[in-house]
Amino acid sequence: MLLYTSMPIEMVLEGMDKKYEYKEIEIGGVKLVIEPIGVNQGKIVQLLSTNPQDFLNPNFAPGKIINFSAN
DSSP states (O other), X not given: OOOOOXXXXXXXSTTTTOOOXXXXXXXXXXXXXXXXXXXXXXXEEEEEOSOHHHHHOGGGOTTOEEXXXXX
């Protein structure tokens, strides 16, 4: 693949080597994949559900910061 850009290669590749740690949790019967950002806080990365209504719920929107208890 070719990438034509006027930006320096260091700027294009910045952050490519960052390792992400994801965790799967369940809230209210809905499975979520989150990226932990604190002890009991995480950012929603993905919603794992077969119910279309779950995807319409703004509380499960990707990017939303949620609080959860680590049981």
